[in-house]
Amino acid sequence: MKKKVIALILGSALAAASLTGCSGDNNSTADTSSMQTTTTEEGSETTNESAAGSDDIVEIFWQYPAISDVGEGFYRMEDALNEMMERDIGVHVTFVPTGLMESQQNAILSVSTGEQLDICLSAFTSVAKLVENGLVQPLDDIIEEYGPDILEVCGAAVGGCYYDGKLYGVPTSSTAMYTSYGYKMKKVYFDKYGFENDRDKLYTFDEIEEMFSVVKAGEGDNFYMFTPWNNTVEPLNSSYLEFDKPSGDLTAGVVMLNRSFDELTVYNLFETPEYEEFCKRMYDWRQKGYIAPDASVDTDYSSRAANDNYMGNFSGIGGAIAENPSDWNQDIVVYRTIAPYIAQNGGRNMTWNIPVTSVNPAKALEAINYLFKNKEATWLILYGFEGEEYEVVEDNGVDKIIRYLADNPQDLPYYQPYGIYGDRFAWPVFYPNSIDFNRKIGDYHDQIPESKYSPIIGYSFNQSSVTVEMAAVQTVIEQYYTTFNSGVLDPDKALPEFQSALKAAGIDKVIAENQRQLDEWAASKK
Amino acid sequence: MKNKNQLVHKIKITFSQNWLYYIMVLPGLIYLLINSYLPMFGIIIAFKKMDFSKGIFGSEWNGLNNFRFLFATNDAWIITRNTIAYSIIFFIVGTFMAILFAVCLNEVTNKISAKLYQTISLLPYLMSWVIVSYLAFAFLSSESGFINKSILPILGIDSISWYHEKDYWPFILTFVSTWKGVGYSMILYYSNILGINQDYFEAAKIDGASKLRQIRYITLPLLKPTVITLLILNLGSIFRSDFGLFYQVTKNSGPLYPYTRTIDVYIYQALMKNADYGMSSAASVCQSIIGFVLIISANKFLRKYQASSALF
Numbered sequence: 001m002k003k004k005v006i007a008l009i010l011g012s013a014l015a016a017a018s019l020t021g022c023s024g025d026n027n028s029t030a031d032t033s034s035m036q037t038t039t040t041e042e043g044s045e046t047t048n049e050s051a052a053g054s055d056d057i058v059e060i061f062w063q064y065p066a067i068s069d070v071g072e073g074f075y076r077m078e079d080a081l082n083e084m085m086e087r088d089i090g091v092h093v094t095f096v097p098t099g100l101m102e103s104q105q106n107a108i109l110s111v112s113t114g115e116q117l118d119i120c121l122s123a124f125t126s127v128a129k130l131v132e133n134g135l136v137q138p139l140d141d142i143i144e145e146y147g148p149d150i151l152e153v154c155g156a157a158v159g160g161c162y163y164d165g166k167l168y169g170v171p172t173s174s175t176a177m178y179t180s181y182g183y184k185m186k187k188v189y190f191d192k193y194g195f196e197n198d199r200d201k202l203y204t205f206d207e208i209e210e211m212f213s214v215v216k217a218g219e220g221d222n223f224y225m226f227t228p229w230n231n232t233v234e235p236l237n238s239s240y241l242e243f244d245k246p247s248g249d250l251t252a253g254v255v256m257l258n259r260s261f262d263e264l265t266v267y268n269l270f271e272t273p274e275y276e277e278f279c280k281r282m283y284d285w286r287q288k289g290y291i292a293p294d295a296s297v298d299t300d301y302s303s304r305a306a307n308d309n310y311m312g313n314f315s316g317i318g319g320a321i322a323e324n325p326s327d328w329n330q331d332i333v334v335y336r337t338i339a340p341y342i343a344q345n346g347g348r349n350m351t352w353n354i355p356v357t358s359v360n361p362a363k364a365l366e367a368i369n370y371l372f373k374n375k376e377a378t379w380l381i382l383y384g385f386e387g388e389e390y391e392v393v394e395d396n397g398v399d400k401i402i403r404y405l406a407d408n409p410q411d412l413p414y415y416q417p418y419g420i421y422g423d424r425f426a427w428p429v430f431y432p433n434s435i436d437f438n439r440k441i442g443d444y445h446d447q448i449p450e451s452k453y454s455p456i457i458g459y460s461f462n463q464s465s466v467t468v469e470m471a472a473v474q475t476v477i478e479q480y481y482t483t484f485n486s487g488v489l490d491p492d493k494a495l496p497e498f499q500s501a502l503k504a505a506g507i508d509k510v511i512a513e514n515q516r517q518l519d520e521w522a523a524s525k526k
Numbered sequence: 527m528k529n530k531n532q533l534v535h536k537i538k539i540t541f542s543q544n545w546l547y548y549i550m551v552l553p554g555l556i557y558l559l560i561n562s563y564l565p566m567f568g569i570i571i572a573f574k575k576m577d578f579s580k581g582i583f584g585s586e587w588n589g590l591n592n593f594r595f596l597f598a599t600n601d602a603w604i605i606t607r608n609t610i611a612y613s614i615i616f617f618i619v620g621t622f623m624a625i626l627f628a629v630c631l632n633e634v635t636n637k638i639s640a641k642l643y644q645t646i647s648l649l650p651y652l653m654s655w656v657i658v659s660y661l662a663f664a665f666l667s668s669e670s671g672f673i674n675k676s677i678l679p680i681l682g683i684d685s686i687s688w689y690h691e692k693d694y695w696p697f698i699l700t701f702v703s704t705w706k707g708v709g710y711s712m713i714l715y716y717s718n719i720l721g722i723n724q725d726y727f728e729a730a731k732i733d734g735a736s737k738l739r740q741i742r743y744i745t746l747p748l749l750k751p752t753v754i755t756l757l758i759l760n761l762g763s764i765f766r767s768d769f770g771l772f773y774q775v776t777k778n779s780g781p782l783y784p785y786t787r788t789i790d791v792y793i794y795q796a797l798m799k800n801a802d803y804g805m806s807s808a809a810s811v812c813q814s815i816i817g818f819v820l821i822i823s824a825n826k827f828l829r830k831y832q833a834s835s836a837l838f
Contacts, residue, residue: 006545013552112578112803133803134577222669293668297689297777356579467802468595478795479780488690489781 057092058363060118063103064095065418073389073414077380084377091367100418101231104130111135111355118364121420122351126248127161127168128463136353137361138166146365149372153423156457160344161351163460169351170368172420181239182336183208183226184325185312189215190333203335205240205281212290215311225290226313227304228485233477235278235485239314243269244343244454246461246514251473253511255456257341264455264522266515268507270477271499279484279491286487295486329408340444343454350420371422378422384414393431399438403431459521466513469506476501572807592808601787609788612772613764615696616703621753623708628715629741644716648709655770662702662775689779695786703771718752719745758828762821765789765813789813 066074078095085091098106100123107120112135122130130136143151147170151158154171161169182203190197193214212225229237233250242257246266253266258274269275285291298304305313306328317325317334325332352368354361371378383390383402389412394401409415419427429437463470480498483489541548568582575588596602627647634640650658665672666688674685688694722745730740767788776786778795793809825838 003542007541010545010548010552129802134579137579293687294689297663297779299777468591468805471595471802471805475792475795479783481780483690483780488687 057086057090058360059092059094060358060360060364060367061116062093062095062119062364062367063107063117063121064097065100065103065121065123065416065420066097067100067415067417068410070095070097071413073384073412077384077414080385081377081380084374084380085367085370088374089363089366089370091363091370093367107353107355108133108135111357114357116357116359117355118358118360119368120353120355121172122169122353124350127163127351127353128247128461130353130355131163131168132464132467135355136168137356137358138168139170139354139361139365140167142362142365143167143170146362147369149369150365153372159458162458164462169353170365172350172352173422173424180336180340181237181314181316181338182334183239183312183314184317184327184332184334185211186328187331187333189311193218195333197333197335199334199336201336202339203337205337208335208337209281209285212285212311213288216289219309221289223289223309223311224292224295225285225311227292227295227298227301227310228482229315230296230298230301230482230485233481233485235275236314238316239337240278241274242338242341242343244456246344246456246459246518247463247470249474250477251470251507251510252461252463252466252514253507255454257343257454261341261451261453262455264518266511266518268502268511270495270502276491276495279487279495282484282487283489283491284487291486296482296488339452340448341452341454342448342457344457344459375422375426378426379428381421382416382419382427384412388412389414392428394435396435399435400428401431401433401435402428456518458525459518461514461517466506466510469510472505473502473507473510476505568807569811571803572811574804576803588804592802592804593812595805596809596812601783601792604784605787605789605792608785609767609790610764612696612699612767612788613760615700616707617757617760619700619704620707620711621756623704624711625715625746625749625753627708627712628719629745631712631716632719632745633737644709644712646709647712650706651710653706655768655774658702658706658770659774659777662698663777666698689777690781692782692785695776695782699771699775699786702775703768706771714752714756715749718749722748754828754832758821758824761824762817764820765816767791769794 074095074097078093082092085093096110096117098121100121103121103123104125107117108130110117111120112133120130120136127136139147150170157171158167161167161171185195189195193211195211215225216223232238235241243254244257245254246252250269254269255264256267256269256272256274282291286293286295292298295301304310312332314337317336325334354364358364371381383404386392386402388405389409390402390404392400393403404412406412409417425438425442427438429435434440476498479501480489480494483494484491484498571582572592573588573590574582574585575591576582577585631640631643634643663671666674668674668685668687668689671688673688678685686694688698726744727740730744735743767790769790772786772788772791773794776782778791789809793806
């Protein structure tokens, strides 16, 4: 009897175990294929339903970049937002917190296991990977009906979200498309050494180097001028020269805009004389002590410049520079190195995409559109609640000036730093900027002449035939770029090695393919 | 007929005597089934061009295209050499140190001390590689590292930029790997030594053997079967490397790659931003198949020479 009972228990336990393998769980890969087909079918069915004005609330999972664990303020914000959204468009939003740089990877992970994700974020990467792997869906059919405000507010920026002829995403916000770069110096050193600064002038690197040598002589060892971001391949965080990257990264070559804004030739950046000059200068700077010896292996680079023994950093800066620019919780002075220009860089830098596991793509798009339509919803997500996170300093009916209620905004119950929601020009202005700051940015953007527009806007590079080579090239770049950016290796020896490794990985094939497609596109435009 | 009955009878007795052990093994067995056996069908991903809107079975076949990328680099040979060489070195050095530790620990008479030493030596194993990488950084940093600032000046040598000089790294990596793993691998040998019959040692003592001789002629030979079994098991993972060690501790520094880049690190670097499931699967399949072939052949080879130590 005892034996039978034991045998029975064991047997049923084993049987139960084997059944777990075939459950209809979302995470079971065996069922993914069938799940995919049903969701896309459902998707198209519900599109018709929502067009007819369905009364059911649709739940949308929306990827939300956060800098830390979300707190209680976040949930309050989510509830308040849902109050508005449920009432106006019948959507209930559930935010899925993620890190900004990991957003695309997390989206890939969720979608490939079949989890529902309606809106995902592509930050600083092109949408090519998502499309090549069949993870996002085209929006051409639904954009006009469900995203009219997006089209109106973002205008030409939407053109940068196309891949291979179809629309795969929408811009996150209508930020001005131009980019301008330079060196940000902490004001304490500016005052201490009596430098001058002309906001409208473009400084050469020799002039900046002169200032470095003065400061270095004054501060001595263990004081550094800037830190190269180790996740950014572009020289000096893109402050060194203008270019446009058709594939969104440097593996497929660049169009050298510093030479000309009209030429449609794709170059291998790493073989250009400009790059060689850059490497030599970085090597020189490191010998002189402007760059920390361990910079290339530093994992805390993003916050390193805030340290007391750093003078500043190179990075992108807003075009219409604020009257009192500040960063790292202190005043700074900006030295521009590159005039504002407009490049596509493989598509908009930040886009919302709709994955294939979305249950209702039309509603998802409508939710994004809602942010462009409704200022209050946007302010809610961006800043939180008036009186709790921020206070209104001035209000002239059209624009407001606001200020955070804490010196360190991270202490507030709700804080998120990413300006990726809604219409940029409808955002409140931050104190102490003047109340028409938004207008100024808009005007500044309009001032940028056509001659500063990259000639390849509207072109997208279809990578499917060279993915293997691009992966190999990427690996080679990963091996060398941190060392060149921090001036570790002598470029006379290391640069030829780098260049031949790139060739062996097949960069010439990639660039030839890119050039071929570009020429085709240029011909078809005429 | 009689044989069959006998067999059934045998099974019944084994089961009734050992049912408790079977229950003990059950959770692990379930885990193994779900984690290792069930996903095996996924091997086809390595041969397909993954398109998630069609699912795994709907995606098109890609032949051996995904494997091309592994050999597309100049460094394919260097990477393979690194992986295999480090696996071998780590095994040899690790085993030597583990046995040394186990033997020494066995000689400690104070029970409390013995437990204390064992716990302390086990602690590094429980640390994550990220923490270990920061520990290493504290020693090797050019700006503020212990070695550069305190030790080298005393010896009168110039500062060395550790993270950019590749020649030192085989030693550094071996040292760190052993330091981290010895506490854990020692446990097996220690328990083996504890199980050795004390009569042997007494007999040896009576015959006048010194401590060293006792160790050499009794302990070590009795540990041989364990070493051989572990050797075979390790052969199966000769193409794998500890990713944390080679990526975190080296801080992924480019100039070191000729001596520190192994297959796992290469795959991570190439495919992290790429998200190409096909290529990543291809790389894993390569590793697994080679490991599998190695284990089977090593086991066959061993069967001839020392059947009792063979795995199966």
